[in-house]
Structures are given as C-alpha cells and as structure tokens.
Amino acid sequence: MAVRNTVRFWLNDELVELDKLGPAETLLDFLRLDRKLRGTKEGCAEGDCGACTVLVGRLNGDNLIYETVNACIRFVASLDGCHVVSVEHLSASGTLNVVQQAMVDQHGSQCGFCTPGIVMSLYQLWMENPNPDDLVIEQALQGNLCRCTGYAPIVRAAKSAAEQGGQAADALVAMRDETINRLKDLRDGARVEIDGPGGKLVLPADVDDLAALLSEHPKATIVAGATDVGLWVTKFMRDIAPAVFIGHLDQLKSIAVGPDSVTIGAGVSYSAFWPVVREKLPQLDLFWSRIGGQQVRNMGTIGGNIANGSPIGDTPPALIALGAAITLRKGDKRRFVPLEEFFIAYGKQDREPGEFVESVSIPYPDAGDHFAVYKISKRRDEDISALCGAFRISLDDEGKVASARIAFGGMAATPKRAKAVEMALVGQSWTAETVAVALDRFDADFQPISDMRASAEYRALSAKNLLRRFHLETTGQQVQLSRGAA
Amino acid sequence: MNVTVKTPATVVHRPTAHDSAAKHVSGNADYVDDLKSPDGTLHAYLGLSQRAHAKVKRLDLSKVWQAPGVVAVLTSADVPGVNDISPVGKHDDPIFSDSEVQFFGQPMFAVVAHTRDQARRAAKLAEVDYEDLPAALSIDEAIAAGSELVTEPLTLKRGDVEAGMKGAPHVLSGEMVIGGQEHFYLEGHVAMAIPGEDEDVTVFSSTQHPSEVQHMVAHALGVKSASVTVNIRRMGGGFGGKETQANLFAAVAAIAAKHTGQAVKIRPDRDDDMTATGKRHDFKATYKVGFDDNGKIHAVDATFAANAGFSADLSGPVSDRALFHADNAYFFPAVHLNSLPLKTNTVSNTAFRGFGGPQGLIGGERMIEEIAYALGMDPLDVRKANFYGIGERNVTPYHQEVTDNIVARLVEDLEQSSDYRARRQTIIDFNARGGVIRKGIALTPVKFGISFTATWYNQAGALVHVYRDGSVHLNHGGTEMGQGLNIKVAQVVADEFGLTLDDVKITATNTDKVPNTSATAASSGSDLNAMAAADACRQIKSRLAEYVAEKYGEPASDVTFENGAVMLRNHHLDWQTIVSEAYMARIHLSAAGYYKTPGIHWDRNKGQGRPFYYFAYGASVSEVSIDTLTGEYQVDRVDILHDVGKSLNPAVDLGQVEGGFIQGMGWLTTEELKWNDKGMLTTHAPSTYKIPLASDVPRVFNVRLAEWSENVERTIRRSKAVGEPPLMLAVSVVEALSMAVASVANYKVCPRLNTPVTPERVLMAVTRLSAEGPSE
Numbered sequence A: 001m002a003v004r005n006t007v008r009f010w011l012n013d014e015l016v017e018l019d020k021l022g023p024a025e026t027l028l029d030f031l032r033l034d035r036k037l038r039g040t041k042e043g044c045a046e047g048d049c050g051a052c053t054v055l056v057g058r059l060n061g062d063n064l065i066y067e068t069v070n071a072c073i074r075f076v077a078s079l080d081g082c083h084v085v086s087v088e089h090l091s092a093s094g095t096l097n098v099v100q101q102a103m104v105d106q107h108g109s110q111c112g113f114c115t116p117g118i119v120m121s122l123y124q125l126w127m128e129n130p131n132p133d134d135l136v137i138e139q140a141l142q143g144n145l146c147r148c149t150g151y152a153p154i155v156r157a158a159k160s161a162a163e164q165g166g167q168a169a170d171a172l173v174a175m176r177d178e179t180i181n182r183l184k185d186l187r188d189g190a191r192v193e194i195d196g197p198g199g200k201l202v203l204p205a206d207v208d209d210l211a212a213l214l215s216e217h218p219k220a221t222i223v224a225g226a227t228d229v230g231l232w233v234t235k236f237m238r239d240i241a242p243a244v245f246i247g248h249l250d251q252l253k254s255i256a257v258g259p260d261s262v263t264i265g266a267g268v269s270y271s272a273f274w275p276v277v278r279e280k281l282p283q284l285d286l287f288w289s290r291i292g293g294q295q296v297r298n299m300g301t302i303g304g305n306i307a308n309g310s311p312i313g314d315t316p317p318a319l320i321a322l323g324a325a326i327t328l329r330k331g332d333k334r335r336f337v338p339l340e341e342f343f344i345a346y347g348k349q350d351r352e353p354g355e356f357v358e359s360v361s362i363p364y365p366d367a368g369d370h371f372a373v374y375k376i377s378k379r380r381d382e383d384i385s386a387l388c389g390a391f392r393i394s395l396d397d398e399g400k401v402a403s404a405r406i407a408f409g410g411m412a413a414t415p416k417r418a419k420a421v422e423m424a425l426v427g428q429s430w431t432a433e434t435v436a437v438a439l440d441r442f443d444a445d446f447q448p449i450s451d452m453r454a455s456a457e458y459r460a461l462s463a464k465n466l467l468r469r470f471h472l473e474t475t476g477q478q479v480q481l482s483r484g485a486a
Numbered sequence B: 001m002n003v004t005v006k007t008p009a010t011v012v013h014r015p016t017a018h019d020s021a022a023k024h025v026s027g028n029a030d031y032v033d034d035l036k037s038p039d040g041t042l043h044a045y046l047g048l049s050q051r052a053h054a055k056v057k058r059l060d061l062s063k064v065w066q067a068p069g070v071v072a073v074l075t076s077a078d079v080p081g082v083n084d085i086s087p088v089g090k091h092d093d094p095i096f097s098d099s100e101v102q103f104f105g106q107p108m109f110a111v112v113a114h115t116r117d118q119a120r121r122a123a124k125l126a127e128v129d130y131e132d133l134p135a136a137l138s139i140d141e142a143i144a145a146g147s148e149l150v151t152e153p154l155t156l157k158r159g160d161v162e163a164g165m166k167g168a169p170h171v172l173s174g175e176m177v178i179g180g181q182e183h184f185y186l187e188g189h190v191a192m193a194i195p196g197e198d199e200d201v202t203v204f205s206s207t208q209h210p211s212e213v214q215h216m217v218a219h220a221l222g223v224k225s226a227s228v229t230v231n232i233r234r235m236g237g238g239f240g241g242k243e244t245q246a247n248l249f250a251a252v253a254a255i256a257a258k259h260t261g262q263a264v265k266i267r268p269d270r271d272d273d274m275t276a277t278g279k280r281h282d283f284k285a286t287y288k289v290g291f292d293d294n295g296k297i298h299a300v301d302a303t304f305a306a307n308a309g310f311s312a313d314l315s316g317p318v319s320d321r322a323l324f325h326a327d328n329a330y331f332f333p334a335v336h337l338n339s340l341p342l343k344t345n346t347v348s349n350t351a352f353r354g355f356g357g358p359q360g361l362i363g364g365e366r367m368i369e370e371i372a373y374a375l376g377m378d379p380l381d382v383r384k385a386n387f388y389g390i391g392e393r394n395v396t397p398y399h400q401e402v403t404d405n406i407v408a409r410l411v412e413d414l415e416q417s418s419d420y421r422a423r424r425q426t427i428i429d430f431n432a433r434g435g436v437i438r439k440g441i442a443l444t445p446v447k448f449g450i451s452f453t454a455t456w457y458n459q460a461g462a463l464v465h466v467y468r469d470g471s472v473h474l475n476h477g478g479t480e481m482g483q484g485l486n487i488k489v490a491q492v493v494a495d496e497f498g499l500t501l502d503d504v505k506i507t508a509t510n511t512d513k514v515p516n517t518s519a520t521a522a523s524s525g526s527d528l529n530a531m532a533a534a535d536a537c538r539q540i541k542s543r544l545a546e547y548v549a550e551k552y553g554e555p556a557s558d559v560t561f562e563n564g565a566v567m568l569r570n571h572h573l574d575w576q577t578i579v580s581e582a583y584m585a586r587i588h589l590s591a592a593g594y595y596k597t598p599g600i601h602w603d604r605n606k607g608q609g610r611p612f613y614y615f616a617y618g619a620s621v622s623e624v625s626i627d628t629l630t631g632e633y634q635v636d637r638v639d640i641l642h643d644v645g646k647s648l649n650p651a652v653d654l655g656q657v658e659g660g661f662i663q664g665m666g667w668l669t670t671e672e673l674k675w676n677d678k679g680m681l682t683t684h685a686p687s688t689y690k691i692p693l694a695s696d697v698p699r700v701f702n703v704r705l706a707e708w709s710e711n712v713e714r715t716i717r718r719s720k721a722v723g724e725p726p727l728m729l730a731v732s733v734v735e736a737l738s739m740a741v742a743s744v745a746n747y748k749v750c751p752r753l754n755t756p757v758t759p760e761r762v763l764m765a766v767t768r769l770s771a772e773g774p775s776e
C-alpha cells in the first residue's frame, strides 16, 4: 500500500503540505501561530463559542460541501484533502463580501471578537440557503456566542444578506469547479503516516487498513470528529499519540436507508444524518436541532457519541429506545451488539482493545408506535443534557401497553433503560392512572446525582414529568413550548 | 477663496457604524493577542491554588523548572516592588499568594517558557502541600462564621422607619438570593509586556483602566509610573471584568519581562480566566416593607449582603451602588438601607455592568412584587402608586432630589405601545384554562444614576492634534471595548471642526498621551471623554479663529467651522488651507482637553449628597411561557422603551440597549455560577456556563429609544449614558416568569424566585406553590 508522509490541504488560495505535524496540533493554533492568520479568534478552546469558526470544504463523492467547524478542536491532520477557508479569504479581493457588508450595515459587531466566527457561520448559511427564516438563522448561529450585541442585529444582517443574494458572484462559489479539481488531485488513496516529535499520526487508506492498524496499535486513539477528543487535548492536555484519524473515510460515512431500519457508518456526522432523521425518524427532528451547535453537528459523529460512552451523550437513549445495535470490528472479525448492552459501567464499554465501531443499525419505530425524545438542559440550544429521556411504546387494540422501551441519559452512570418503569406500564391501559403508578418506579431505576447542570431532585422530578408529558402528547395535547418562526 | 463643500458635517445624532466594523468583519481588527510580538517573545502562565483556604506548607516548583522550554518561574519572592494589586490601596490583593491561599484558583506562581503550550503544561507540575483552614464559601457561611467585612459598610437613612412600619396597614418581610455573573467577554484576559531601557516597560493590556494598570505595574516593579506605558487599542469585551482584573495579568507580564529581559505575553485559558478572576457579586437581600391597601409604600428596611470574595477590590463601591438603586424609581417615605460586603474564600468579586446597581434594583423590585401579590394587584399599579413625584415625593434614600424624572411618561408610553393591559388579561384567561404551559407578563422600569460615586473619577482628558495636512489625530482616556465610545467621540470631534469622520483618526488609548485617566466604566465613557475631546477641539478652534479674525480684521466670535471650511462673514476658507497657513503662522495646532462633571458631591459617612449628575431611565415589558412539567421556559416577546437623552449615535445606543437587555436576561435566567464544596468553580467554561444564544432572544423584540427625551443637564450634546442601564430592563423577565409560576396558586402567593431563574428553579417553585398555595 502507498504511504504518504505528509498531510496536504488547501488553505484559502494556497496548497499546504506538512511533513512535521503532531497529531494534536489544532487548526486554530496552526492558523494563528504558524500562518499568522489572526482573524480567527480563540474564545474558549472547547468548541462552544464559535469565535474560531472556519469553513472546511470536502468532497462528498463528486460534490463539494463547505461546513462550519470549530478550528480550536479540529486537528490539522484531519484536514487532509480538504479546503480550509478562513475569514481572511472572504475579503481577499479588497472588498467586503455581501455577508460582511450586511454585518457592517446592520451594526452586527460591537467588540468584534465574536465577529469573524459569526461572519463565517452566516456566510455558510448564505451560500447554502438563499432564503432562511428566523429559525434557520438561529440554528446556523447556535454554535456562536456573542456577548455584546444580543444577536438582534446579527439576525438582521443574515436576513439582509439573504435579500441581497449575489451568491453566483461569490468567489468561493465561482471557484467551485476549480476547487473540486484541486481536491480530487489530492486524492491518492494512500495511507498518511507522520511520525514526528509530537508522536505518531495515521490516516488509514480505507476501513480495512484501519482495522489492520488498530490490531497493530490497539492503544491508539481513534479520532473521528474530535468534538470529544479535541477537548482532551485543549483542556486536559492529554497525549493522544499514536492517533488514528477516521474522519476522512468515506466507507464509514455510508448511510443505507432500508425499509425497516437504517444502517450508518460510524463516521456519519449529525448533520449528514439529519435529512434521514427528518424523513424516517421525524420524532427526532427537534431533538436533533438541540445536539451541539451547527459546527459540532458538522464535525461530531454518532459513532463517536456512542463510543465515547458518556452517560450524558444524547443519542444513546434515543437509539436504545429504538433498539439500535452496533457492529464492532477487530481485524476481520465483526460482532453485533445491542446498544444497551454496550454500556457496562461508567467509563467502561463492551469494546476490546483494537476494536472499533464500524456501523450502527437503527430500526424505525413500528407504525402506530408512540415515540418521543426529550432533552432537558439549562439553556435550550448548544447545551449538554441535564437529562435526556427517550420513550417508545406500542399499544394493543385495547389501548393497553404492549411493549415499552424507555431510556435515559443523565440519570445514571451510563445511558440506561428504565426497566422498572417499563414493567409498570406493560400490560396496563395507557392512562394517566397507569402513568401515575409507574412514576413511583422511577426511584427503583434511577438514583441521579447532583452536579453543576442540575440537582438530583430536579433530575428525578423532571424525569417523571417527562413520562407525564409523553403520555399527554400521545393523547394529542400540545404540552411543549415551541419557538415558532416570527 | 473657493471652497469645496463636503458632505453635510452634522455627524452627531446619526446612526453611524462602529469605526472598526469593517475590520471586525474581515478579521483585520487587532486585539492584544493579535499584535505582532517582538522576536523571542516568551509566554507566561499562572499556577493556581487548588484549595479555598489553606496554609501553604510546601511549594515545590522543581518539576516546573525542569519542564521543556521553561525559562523562569516566578513567585512572590520575585516581585521586585510590592506584591499587591489592590485597586483601592487595601493591600489585600497579592499578585502571587505567599504562605496562605485564600481562594480556589488564586495565582501562586507564574512560569515563563518559550511557548504558551510549554508554560501551560509546566504550570501543572507544581507540588504543593496545603494545610486546610476553615473556609467560608458563601454569604450564608460568611454570616454564620461572623466573617469580617472587606470594607466599611454603608447606611442610607431618611425619615422614621420605625414609625413608618408601625403606621403601615401591612408589613411583610422576605429575602432574595441574587446570583452572580461571569463577564464572559469573548476575548479573555491578555497582556504583553515589552521591556525597554532603564526601568521602562510598555504593556499592551486588554484593560478598561490603563492608568490603573500603569500604576499597578509600577507598584509591582517598584518603579515610577513615568517608566510604565500602557496601550490598548480595543478589547474583545469588558463589561467591568477588565476594570481591575486586568492588573494581575499586566503585572505578571511586566515582572516576567523585566526578569527575563524579553517580551512576555500572558493569556490564560478560558477555564483559568473564569476561575481566577472576579465576577458580578452574588447578593442576599433581606427586606421589610410597610405599605397600605393601595400598595403605597410607607417604610422600607433592607440589608444587602454581598459576597465580596477574599479581598476588597471594588466591593465597597459595588455594594454602595446596590443601596443607591434599591429604590429604583420609587419614593420611600421612610427608609433604612444597609450594605454588608462580606469577606469569603472565593475569587474577589468585581465590577460588572451596573456595578451592584442591578442587584439593588432587583431587590427593590421584589418588594413591589411582594406587595402586589399580597394585595392581589397588578404589579404595574403598585409601581405607579410609588413612582417618584415631580417636585414632591422626589427625595432619594441618599437625599438627592430627582429632578429629571420621566419615568411616568416612559411607562405610560410603553404600556400603551405594548398593549400591556389587554395582553395581561389574555394571559390570565389563558392560564385559567389550567394547562401545562403557563404564561406571564410584567412591566418593570429602570432608573439608573449616572456618575462615579467616587467623585474624583468624574474627570477625563483628551489629546487632539491637527496635522499640517488637515488630518485630525484623536486620543482620549477612554477605552474601546465594543461600546462604540471611539466613534461617538470621533463624531463629536468631527462635528466640532465641521469635518467628516474620515478626517478624524481614532488612536489607541495610551497612558503617555492622556495621563491619570479614570476607568472606562459607570457608563461614563462618552459623557466624560467626548466632553474632554470637545474641549480640546475648542481650544484649537479658538486659536484658528483668532488667526483668521486677525487676517481679515473681523471679530473672532464670528468664525464658524462647517462643511470642511472655516467661515468668517463672506470668507469661506478651506480647512486644509487654513490649517497649513496657521502652521506657517506658528499657531499651536494641538490641545489637551479636560472635563470634570459639575455639581456632584458625596459624603459617604453621612450617606448624603448628590452622587449622580443625572438619571437614565427605561422600561420593558416581557412575556414568557413556562412548562410546568419541566420548568423549561421561553421569552416570547419583549418591548423596550429606553432613554438615552438626545442620542449621539442611535445605532450604537440601540445596540447597547439590545445587548444590555440580553446580557441581563442571561444573568437572571441561564447563567448559573456553581462552586463545589471545595470552593472550586464548576461552571468555568461555556460548556457549563450558559450565556444567551441567538435562539434565546425573544421571538418578538421591539426596542425603541425615547426620541422625545433630552438630558436636562448640559451633557455632551444633551445625550445620556447608555452602557449599564439597559441591563436592568431584564428584570421584567424574572417577574413575568414569576407570574407564570404564581398562576398555579391562583396568584395568591409570591413565588419569591431567586436568581438566576433556571428551569430547575421554575419547576421547584411550581412544585412548592402547587403544594402550599390555594388551588386554582
């Protein structure tokens, strides 16, 4: 197999080729310290503020897509074959682009520190969606904090830019074919391997190569979207070498939509899966908009969310309620594990050294099933769940609960099913009385803890109330707040 | 002589873009960390205490020294001057702790290395043996432990409170816990020091108070202030968090620079910034209020206890300002207010937009709310019954007369435009249906006193040069943190000279241009600095006028400056020409301007005086929905009417109002600071500390400036300060949430929500009221 010892990508108008690169070098430090491109700012170094937002363009088949990402937690190594666009590129011609000018005209900056990141998010939105409504604009800004403006002028700028249009004349849009060719030229099918002072980094050539590499280096850190691993580096200064990057592997990005279930590669991002959610699992649509912000959804993968094993990961409760299973692979051996059995204890999953998550199979709820997922957090968007509850029941002809799968995150050391509650429901009529009886069983399932996100009492009480909400919703009542468009 | 007439020069009172807007959006605006640093610049990082209160038995830094890239390790012993940066001269704010640490996160040492990453990693390698000492981590613990006060408390007294309470048909008492707030300036603290010859050092510091940084650096280095120069072009947000808190970083950078002979930069990670620097004070207000059947207040007796943290910092004036605003817009016939700035073992709390005022104001508003629930009245009617009068009932608890009162007109205007009464009725009807979702609405006013209560701070300087080509160099003592100060001052300067904004060059704030400046704080930036700049312009103008007058033999008083020209009778003289002529005629084309606020005085011992030059007013109506199953809520609609006098720049002012409101809303809703039982801040980054997002902005957000308002005082172009007051407009959000909660007990019980009103607090209050209140 061909091995290349450099990482290559386009940065604005320049081809970058790096042979001395550590696995933990972030794009933000590369831009600011190495390239002296200091328009991109650091506000938090943990993916939460968006001051470091840049665009990363990559080929998806023959298509070129630009996504916003957090440069602070994006590793340079993962950019191989990509086109990185930083704020400096937008007015490289000497004039402000439409979005930038709209931000000036609408007084969208005060201190200006969040502004480059905001501009990048709005620019991406403007390229992709010529006609966004308020909700869409807010969604594009979920990963961008501004402490000064109160956002109102920024939203006005987004609208004003949309009204002005002009996408076709935009430099990046106009360069699209050229860029596609440039990126195609970078594809050589080689494994990338750099063994520098910062330790070893590898980008396997394909999934078989990945499997082989992990067998060889079972202790290697697997890096997918780096929305967790990035913080190990920037916040805990952990050494991640040797690191095996998987974000570039197209095979892990496959989405196979079947009649009863969908099977996705472990590398499918939240953003990539969202259209399938809308179509096949519409009950999850709103919930999906509340995972991370746009940048995190663009980077973070469902496979990583599972493999990370966090008790507060958002997808496991929903996936457990749906009866999802994962395929674990080591070398050429594959195992199929129901997701709920994957989480053994806090920090411990059923994954052997050298094994990786290859794919996730997600059954759709049966027709007639009631299914809902609720996330409770201090702030509505871009916040980690205090708790997250997924509910799925099917009713028989008499209105009795035939089956129930209820799972929670944030209520125990792992994502966990509420088996006692389920038992109290199954076989009973789906009524408020049954629900009232089942509520008492929560304490048998969960003894939540207090932390900075919520107290144990609040978690316990609101978990119960989510079951009440679920029941009320199945009876057709509108009991959730909704932030409708203006 | 012919004149080319430029665009109309009336550049004040116009919505003008921020002077740096184009640079902001293109990434070309330089912040301190973006400046080109000298070759060989080193990087410093702080080692922080891991105990809230402890004796340091052993501080072993050998592993730190041995770490890769380390050039120096600095402790209190390496401070060449005085190891102290107390901004109020109390000597209680060490740069590095010595034998004792007083809060979790206190700097103990600094490590200097070739790269920031090296320094940061090395800082983790210290070995410390602590011997724990008793720690008071909260107001309650401090009170229980009989903690000392960091500064003399303040008492405000007027009238006979005892008699007032006795004579009141109703008396109620209660308490309110008011949470603190992290500034979360998007740009964290940062400083870069470059050593010069002799004792000189130049410090680039992200600070709202360059003069103080200068003095603190001099104090820490043991050199004269004249040896230290501090420069700041712009901050990425300040909000009070860079009023005194920048001193630490500047001092460490300067000490390290002098120690190593190299330029040194220091920029803490966000987590360390949040752990090691002060925040808005959390408060506990305890109140007793006597009132009659109409909701009219007879007497108020309240204590405002503040968590000062381990040192005084600005806790004295902050807790004073809480008392100054406990009355908000209401007349208290008899009143007794006390402050209690308590020492605790947390980070030393500091200035934050409003400077204690918001905590005082919301405590006062809580009393109004209590009265309304006790009497079953619309809180707005209670408010109206107690508004300060015009010419009567107009004396504040600090014995200043309110002479510019527009609160009634403002509230009336907003009540109508927001359709408050009808919407309130609709909401009451909606809630009566008893669903899971409940709604609330509230209208609250703001009256905020403008001036530093430290009277000597109310002065400012500016330096204006006119160069031979006619271009104008503007410098003043204020700092730009996003609030649009520079553009406002530039507008005034352009207007004075009859020029356009393009003719006026805005320059970085620098202590060697304008000395002894005050902090850019207390909303005073443009009031003070624009006046000082106007003074400088007028000096130059009068010299030019005399020159022109002499040249044409006409009176100098007839000379005007308009449209890029100097005019005298029928003589139209092009600005550039006249400037270069004046230079040849040896006219001095540079001036230092100066301003001090007239008419203010304050006797803190007596609790009497006129601390404020004038008041700024505003009012807001918030409508919210809550989910009674989970406590989740959303702010559906907000209407604001705010008074900025005659606005210097309506676009900038509107931005301050919108941004201030949202920041206040964050303070009161989702921004929760939590410490664990070890005294460690557990919400030390945006992943756990949640400031508002775009999707938290009210779906309907109608913000208006009161265009009819004009400052009755002779402020710069009759404008009013705008930085802080709008933050307090967010109190209506809390009261609206409160009403929604109260609906579960038929509005018979005041929910007494503490702040921030997180979803958890809403749900717990709903549960409490459902249990104890009358059923619907």
Ligand SMILES: Cc1cc2nc3c(=O)[nH]c(=O)nc-3n(C[C@@H](O)[C@@H](O)[C@H](O)COP(=O)(O)OP(=O)(O)OC[C@H]3O[C@@H](n4cnc5c(N)ncnc54)[C@H](O)[C@@H]3O)c2cc1C
Residues within 6 Å of the ligand: A046, A047, A048, A221, A222, A223, A224, A225, A226, A227, A228, A229, A230, A266, A267, A290, A291, A292, A293, A296, A299, A300, A301, A302, A303, A304, A305, A306, A307, A308, A312, A313, A314, A315, A355, A356, A357, A358, A382, A383, A384, A385
């Ligand atoms: C600002 C921010 C907001 C967030 N908000 C949310 C939220 O709302 N809800 C939520 O649930 N999460 C949230 N997260 C975390 C979430 O983004 C991650 O859990 C994400 O899903 C992990 O995917 P990744 O591809 O980024 O994983 P990485 O960070 O690359 O990896 C995570 C872990 O999984 C391992 N791993 C990754 N892929 C595989 C694989 N195929 N096989 C074996 N091991 C693998 C890695 O070795 C690592 O241990 C947030 C993160 C950030 C930074």
Ligand code: FES
Residues within 6 Å of the ligand: A041, A042, A043, A044, A045, A046, A047, A048, A049, A050, A051, A052, A053, A070, A071, A072, A073
């Ligand atoms: S710096 Fe805050 S998200 Fe990257």
Ligand code: FES
Residues within 6 Å of the ligand: A108, A109, A110, A111, A112, A113, A114, A115, A145, A146, A147, A148, A149, B186, B236, B237, B482
């Ligand atoms: S403009 Fe200051 S943070 Fe957005």
